[in-house]
Amino acid sequence: MNDEKTALGQKILKIKKTKNLTWTEIAAKLGHAPVWVCAACMGQMSMTPETAEKTAALFGLDDEEAALLAQAPYRGSLPTAVPTDPLIYRFYELVSVYGTTWKEMIHEEFGDGIMSAIDFDMTMERQPDQKGDRVKLTMSGKFLPYKRY
Amino acid sequence: MNDEKTALGQKILKIKKTKNLTWTEIAAKLGHAPVWVCAACMGQMSMTPETAEKTAALFGLDDEEAALLAQAPYRGSLPTAVPTDPLIYRFYELVSVYGTTWKEMIHEEFGDGIMSAIDFDMTMERQPDQKGDRVKLTMSGKFLPYKRY
Amino acid sequence: MNDEKTALGQKILKIKKTKNLTWTEIAAKLGHAPVWVCAACMGQMSMTPETAEKTAALFGLDDEEAALLAQAPYRGSLPTAVPTDPLIYRFYELVSVYGTTWKEMIHEEFGDGIMSAIDFDMTMERQPDQKGDRVKLTMSGKFLPYKRY
Amino acid sequence: MNDEKTALGQKILKIKKTKNLTWTEIAAKLGHAPVWVCAACMGQMSMTPETAEKTAALFGLDDEEAALLAQAPYRGSLPTAVPTDPLIYRFYELVSVYGTTWKEMIHEEFGDGIMSAIDFDMTMERQPDQKGDRVKLTMSGKFLPYKRY
Amino acid sequence: MNDEKTALGQKILKIKKTKNLTWTEIAAKLGHAPVWVCAACMGQMSMTPETAEKTAALFGLDDEEAALLAQAPYRGSLPTAVPTDPLIYRFYELVSVYGTTWKEMIHEEFGDGIMSAIDFDMTMERQPDQKGDRVKLTMSGKFLPYKRY
Amino acid sequence: MNDEKTALGQKILKIKKTKNLTWTEIAAKLGHAPVWVCAACMGQMSMTPETAEKTAALFGLDDEEAALLAQAPYRGSLPTAVPTDPLIYRFYELVSVYGTTWKEMIHEEFGDGIMSAIDFDMTMERQPDQKGDRVKLTMSGKFLPYKRY
Amino acid sequence: MNDEKTALGQKILKIKKTKNLTWTEIAAKLGHAPVWVCAACMGQMSMTPETAEKTAALFGLDDEEAALLAQAPYRGSLPTAVPTDPLIYRFYELVSVYGTTWKEMIHEEFGDGIMSAIDFDMTMERQPDQKGDRVKLTMSGKFLPYKRY
Amino acid sequence: MNDEKTALGQKILKIKKTKNLTWTEIAAKLGHAPVWVCAACMGQMSMTPETAEKTAALFGLDDEEAALLAQAPYRGSLPTAVPTDPLIYRFYELVSVYGTTWKEMIHEEFGDGIMSAIDFDMTMERQPDQKGDRVKLTMSGKFLPYKRY
Amino acid sequence: MNDEKTALGQKILKIKKTKNLTWTEIAAKLGHAPVWVCAACMGQMSMTPETAEKTAALFGLDDEEAALLAQAPYRGSLPTAVPTDPLIYRFYELVSVYGTTWKEMIHEEFGDGIMSAIDFDMTMERQPDQKGDRVKLTMSGKFLPYKRY
Amino acid sequence: MNDEKTALGQKILKIKKTKNLTWTEIAAKLGHAPVWVCAACMGQMSMTPETAEKTAALFGLDDEEAALLAQAPYRGSLPTAVPTDPLIYRFYELVSVYGTTWKEMIHEEFGDGIMSAIDFDMTMERQPDQKGDRVKLTMSGKFLPYKRY
Structure with a gap:
């Protein structure tokens, strides 16, 4: 269902490479965070129609493609429930290994509820390190308490 | 296979509650980060044997239980491949939604490779916010480039 | 992981039957909605500790059981991903048949985002009807817009 | 098997956008409820042949497409048994979390049987709320008692 | 969830064998059809409480067991989604092979809707045949038209 | 593997509609039962080559299509192991709910063995009923005793 | 569901080992083929009640165990749909690799139908061979033509 | 991955039908067993290049197709892990029912090891029988003992 | 099915720890390779009965446990088809990533066939390395050519 | 997602065959190990851009294809979670059978951690043997200790 949006994404990746742009540069032009722009x-x-237009201008896309960027996607970017790609799998592994830990710690601090994946933002940065640079991910999601009605 | 360690975890949770301890307090006594201690x-x-002993002393566990804390686990804390608990599911959802984004951005910045889930650490904190406090997770994993041999 | 809470639920169901109580009556005594109380x-x-105590008093449960009622559960009440029980399956079927419709209509009205299943409440009532009474379910969940950051 | 009907749906969505119509407006012209019309x-x-013809006229569809609208579909709108899209997943989560609650409460009120997903109707509306508007879903399904023969 | 009822079923099967009863005889005493009684x-x-009591009397069961017979079950009698037992698998195979045929023929005759599995009854009988006796199953389910609202 | 035969089936359904034929009429012309003809x-x-030819003549199919009708199919008409279409799902539900009942009753009557799904026939008819007409399915399969060798 | 019969099987295996019996010897005493006796x-x-009694006498089993041997099992001996044990997996592999070949060849020789797995028998023998002895399996199943009704 | 080889197989089946050949005849011309030739x-x-050439000559295939016949396939001929086609399913059923029996008997006779599915051959023949002809399959696989190193 | 052997394995691990033995030491006493002894x-x-006896003597096991060590296992040591433990998952990942490479290279070198997992042996050793020691695994399996019969 | 790279791989395989090259020869020209080059x-x-260019020159590929060789793939080469191809399945089987053994032995030698599948290399060679040549695989992966933070 999301095939059109995914195909457009592949097209953008190629143009991005040709234009020699980085997500940081693109994000700066669009006035958004790099992770969100990439996603x-x-x-x-x-995107909002305005951001979609700016993006279309940047990559030389037509109106239909701009409209596609503004459309709400059928989300889910992976072909299998357990991802096979090692980079992505490591994140799945973190869920598997730390799942009950996150649950315990969030409940201790906030009570019964969840961290929102909708009212959510994230940054990714390079963390220089003598023993080898590190990937630093900072996630922030609003705590949503379970309503007791 | 990990049933003994999981059961011990449940026991510790009960003692922790009785003793009215927080993970931050426990972590401080053990000289480790709260997320790791909880996990x-x-x-x-x-744990190292020394940390296991300290933990056993703190919770009033016997020697066999201390040894269990020091044993390498068969990891994986969830009963199903796609987690049903909403708090944990939201993290799975992040993997599903952001998987290809993380891949694209890490490759742009670091080249072909992965973020280690082994040489990895994490903090979790409360982020005060007028519109509702937020859960802030900071993850840091060593970038491991794919060896070209 | 939720086995203790599920077993306590079965015990409560038996006491409820012996005491000849309805969820409406129980809910009134606890000051909450029947669906939430049943869940x-x-x-x-x-439950909050206060509600848990009241519930324990009502059903003659001990302190440990009251504490269990106040504990955040590992949620997910079904033994299989696709439920086999026909009553429950019909709801799964609604998700399967109406899923894309809900998506289309909520996006039209609210834009890109979701209906919260956390800041959520629900009522269930009998709707008298000459051709056979009907089950009426009213669900209300806060709309959460996807954050564009 | 339902690919033709799904593709037609995508086509209608595009025309609807071009014509700047809402489901409420479309439903009013067809004399049906918005949720049903959207589905x-x-x-x-x-649809009945009459409604299909009206719909075809409204969207400028040809006879074959009108016939397709009147054809009984192979139902099931989702590509996976557990939906990946967060908006739709939240409904799946409700089934997982509230499944046994619905079962208990419907049985208490009506006895052994189910809520029909066939003799069923539904409305969706915006529920204004200071803390953020809410999605209100009202479902009504005929109770069907299990025949004891 | 249905373990108690299943275990009671196994107990009844043993008593039935000891008492040398057939489902036809049992059904006659209870005033119901053999298939339903067996199920x-x-x-x-x-069962209704009255039928449950009669059944308990017939098999020498106690009050708690009688109550269990009257309780609505979490339905689904098979340990796997695709049954492994050959007798039961053949019925699964019929669904797989004839599924689209049933759909086509019921829609032709009745329009869009389903055959109810709730307002449903069934008989099973031996059909003598020179080339080998046959199992004859007669199923009758109310046609439920999809509501167009 | 069966894609060609399925596509031919879709073509036949369209011609059947144009010609305004019923399965009963088609079956009468071919000298077979409606359920089998539809399947x-x-x-x-x-089909036998003779029946295939007659069918081809009736629907205006060419020789290759006639040959296809006579070819043994790779059977299985459904895209998923658990069917999503509600009409077909109800039959799957019957297998799930009545599976152990059928097993018990056939074994009581016939001993250890199965009901054949190969030496099998079936009729489907409308059963008029004041409370709503019913679908009546009569299945007959040869009992096959397990060989003890 | 078959747990009792499986456990009895494990018990028999131990007695068989103690008594130093082979399946060929056991089969000879029971008047059946070794494969069937082992299964x-x-x-x-x-088993028939007579064979069950003989078997019980041979292994020193009690009456309840003899009755169990005569009971029709819920068949399926493997814990997973795709077997993990290499010896058993090789047979699964043969189905996967030769499945379409068997279908093609049986249809060529017999027409549309199947090889019965019920009216079926099998032998297993050692086939001496200089390059290493071989396992020889001979299967014989009645061909069952699809009924055209 | 094996799509080209499967498509070539379908083409060969059509030519075989046109030329009115049997697998026995084809096998005789190629100097191999019919089951292997069919597979x-x-x-x-x-095939070896020589056999591939002979086969290409027999069916009028070109050089690229001959090369394809000689290429090692990505094996696995079935679209699902549990086959839906009844003829092929019966073999899966044999694995499920007889799996533990084969394991027990091969271990008794040969010790710990497996029957090779690689150093393996098979014949299929019609076994005339008054009560209905039978399919006779004879499989022979080298016993491979588990190496104890 | 293998539960007894797995439980015995857990017992041995505990004794091994108490006795402060390494697999290399144990293997030396038994005259086998460490990997095989551990497995x-x-x-x-x-094990052969002789090795099983020696092992039993070494760990202080009784006769029944020695017999268990000599029994052919129902192989498969993992609770899920895709392993969750990161150490074991990495090997699964190697199969997923290198599967087609191994196939291509073995076929180039040896022709159509497989590497035996039965006539197979393996060593594991520490490979000192300035940048961090490495795990070195050496596997050797007999090439088995596909028989062309 | 990796379809373009996989298709390019198939193209390279054909050119390699036409040019009559071996992986060893290709690897020598590219200055890398044969297993890595094949993968x-x-x-x-x-590949690095330089190696990609050399490879393109060797096989007569265009610039876009060279760029594709340098692109980080969405890894995972197999169409199913449990591979059906026997050559590849044997490696899956080794994971299933030896998984817990590898875990035990690596933990004994190195402590808690994993063998990297990223900082990893491998060779494959023919091991001449009188009883039949063997496939020898040597894997070397950096040991990564779990960080205790």
């Missing part, structure tokens, strides 16, 4: 281009977030 | 108590990390 | 007793919601 | 256009319900 | 004893249907 | 046209049974 | 002892076939 | 044509075995 | 103790290989 | 050509590893 939107990959077809997993929807 | 180790939940049965997903192995 | 909490079935082990899928957590 | 029928998405390819999950079948 | 209820196997834990897949719920 | 064969849907691509799940193989 | 019946493993809990996958049902 | 190779279906795309599950690889 | 046999973990319940995945069968 | 990169099969689309599972990414």
Whole structure:
């Protein structure tokens, strides 16, 4: 269902490479965070019409493609429930290994509820380290308490 | 296979509640980060014998239980491949939605490789916010480039 | 993981039957909605300590059981991903048949985002009807817009 | 098997956008409820030939497409048994969390049987709320008692 | 969840064998059809309290067991989604082979809708045949038209 | 593997509609039962060359299509192991709910063995009923005793 | 469901070892083929009461165990749909590799139908061979033509 | 991955039908056993270049097709892990029912090891029988003892 | 099915720890390779009665336990088809990533066939390395050519 | 997602055959190990731009294809979670049978951690043997200790 958006994402990746742009540069031009901009281009977030137009201008896309960028996607970017790609699998592994830990610690601090994956933002940065640089991910999601009605 | 360690985790949770301890307090006494200490108590990390002894002393555990804390676990804390608990599912959802984005951005910055889930650490904190406090997770994993041999 | 809470739910169901109580009556005594009270007793919601105590008093439960009622559950009440029980399956069928319709209509009205299943409440009532009474379910969940960051 | 109906649904969505119509407006012209009309256009319900003709006229569809709208679909709108899209997943989560609660409460009120998903109707509306508007879903399904023969 | 009812079913099967009873005889005493009586004893249907009492008397069961017979079951009698037992698999095979045929023929005759599995009854009989006796199953389910609302 | 036969089935359904034929009429012309004729046209049974020719003549099919009707299919008409279409799912549900009942009753009557799904026939008819007409399915399969060798 | 029969099978295996018996010897005493006798002892076939008694006498089993041997099992001896044990997996592999070949060849020789797995027998023997002895399996199943009704 | 070989197999089946050949006749011309020849044509075995050429000559295939016949296939001929086609399913059923029996008997006779599915051959023949002809399959696989190193 | 052997393996691990033995030391006493000895103790290989006796003597096991060590196991040591433990998952990942490479290279070198996992042996050693020691695994399996019969 | 790289791999295989090259020869020209070169050509590893250019020159590929060889792949070369191809399945079987053994032995030698599948290399060679040549695989992966933070 999301095939059109995914295909557009592949097209954008190629143009991005040709134009020799980075997500940081693209994000700066669009006035958004790099992770969100990348996710939107990959077809997993929807842009406002204004941002979609700017993006289309940047990559030389037509109106239909701009409209596609603004459309709410059928989310889910992976072909299998357990991802096979090692980079992505490591994140799945973190869920598997730390799942009950996150649950215990969030409940201790906030009570019964969840961390929102919708009212959510994230940054990714390079963390220089003598023993080898590190990937640093910072996630922030609103705590949503379970309503007791 | 990890049933003994999981059961010990449940026991620790009850003692922790009785003793009215927080993970931050426990972690401070053990000289480790709260997330790691919680994960180790939940049965997903192995302690050094020294840390295991300290933990046993803190919770009033016997020698066999201390040894169990030091044993390498058969990791994986969830009963199903796609987690049913909403708090944990939201993390799975992040993998599903952001998987290809993480891949694209890490490759742009670091080249072909992965973020290690082994040489990895994490903090969790409360992020005060007028519109509702937020859960802030900071993950740091060593970038491991694919060896070209 | 939720076995203790589920078992307590079964015990409550038996006492409820012996005491000849309805969920409406129980809910009135606890000051909550019947659906939520039932879900909490079935082990899928957590009560405040006060509500848990009242519930324990009502059903003659001990302190440990009261504490269990107040504990955040590992949610998920079904033994299989696709439920086999026909009553429950019909709801799964609604998701399968109406899923894309809900998506289309909520996006039209609210834009890109979701209906919260956390900041959520529900009522269930009998709707008298000459051709056979009907089950009326009213669900209300806060709309959460996807954050564009 | 339902590919033709789904593709037609995608086509209708595009025309609807061009014509700047809402489901409420479309439903009013067809004399049906918005949810049902949307579901029928998405390819999950079948129209009477008369409604199909009106719909075809409204969207400028040809006879074959009108016939398709009147055809009984192979129902099921989702590509996976557990939906990946967060909006739709939240409904799946409700089934997982509230499944046994619905069962308990319907049996208490009506005895052994089910809520029909066939003799069923539904409305969806915006529920204004200071803390953020809410999605309100009202479902009504005929209670069907298990025949004891 | 249905373990108690299933275990009771196994107990009944043993008593039935000891008492040398047939389902036809049991059914006659209870005033119901043999298939339904067997399904209820196997834990897949719920009896009225009166029938449950009669059944308990017939098999020498106690009050708690009688109550269990009257309880609505969490239905689903098979340990796997695709049954391994050859007798039961053949029925699964019929669904797989004839599924689209049933759909086509019921829609031709009745329009869009389903055959109810709730307002449903069934008989099973031996059909003498020179080339080998046959199993004759007669199923009757109310046609339920999809509501167009 | 069966794609060609399924596609031919879809073509036949369209011609049947144009010609305004019923399965009963088609079956009468071919000298077979309606259920079998429908199943064969849907691509799940193989016709004799003679019947295939007659069918081809009736629907205006060419020689290659006639040959296809006579070819033994790779059987299985459903895209998923658990069917999503509600009409077909109800039959799957019957297998799930009545599976152990059928097993118990056939073994009581016939001993250890199965009901054949190969030496099998079936009729489907409308059963008029004041409370709503019913679908009546009569299945007959040869009992096959397990060989003790 | 078959747990009792499987456990009895394990018990028989131990007695068989103690008594130093072979399946050929056991089969000879019971007047049946070794493969069938082994399958019946493993809990996958049902014996006649006479054979069950003889078997019970041979292994020193009590009456209840003899009755169990005569009971029709819920068949399926493997814990997973795709077997993990290499010896058994090789047979699964043969089905996967030769499945379409068997289908093609049986249809060529016999027409549309199947090889019965019920009216079926099998022998297993050692085939001496200089390059290493071979396992020789001979299977014989009645051809069952698809009924055209 | 094996799509080209499977498609070639379908082409060969059509030519075989046109030329009115049997697998026995084809096998005789190629100097191999019919089962193996059929499996190779279906795309599950690889021919030597010489046999591939002979086969190409027999069926009028070009050089690229001959090369394809000689290529080692990505084996596995079935679209699902549990086959839906009844003829093939019966073999799966034999694995499920007899799996533990084969294991027990091969271990008794040969010790710990397996029957090779690689150093393996098979014949299929019609076994005339008054009560209905039978399919006779004879399989022979080298016993491979587990190496104790 | 293998539960007894797995439990014995856990017992051996505890004794091994108490006795402060390494697999290399144990293997030397038994006259076998460490990997094989470890696998046999973990319940995945069968010992000869002589080795089983020696092992029993070494660990202070009784006769029944010695017999268990000599019994052919129902192989498969993992609770899920895709392993969750990161150490074991990495090997699964190698199969997923290198599967087609191994196939291509073995076929180039040896022709169509497989590497035996039965006539197979393996060593594991520490490979000192300035940048961090490495795990070195050497596997050797007999090439088995596909028989062309 | 990796379809383009996989298709390119198939193209390279054909050219390789035409040019009559071996992986050893190709690897020598590229200055890398044969296993890695093969994996990169099969689309599972990414080349540096320089190596990609050399490879393109060797096989007569265009610039876009060279760029594709340098692109990081969405890894995972197999169509199913449990591979059906026997050559590849044997490696899956080794994971299933030896998984817990590897875990035990690596933990004994190195402590809690894993063998990297990223900082990893491998060779494959023919091991001449009188009883039949063997496939020898040597794997070397950096040991990564679990960080205790």
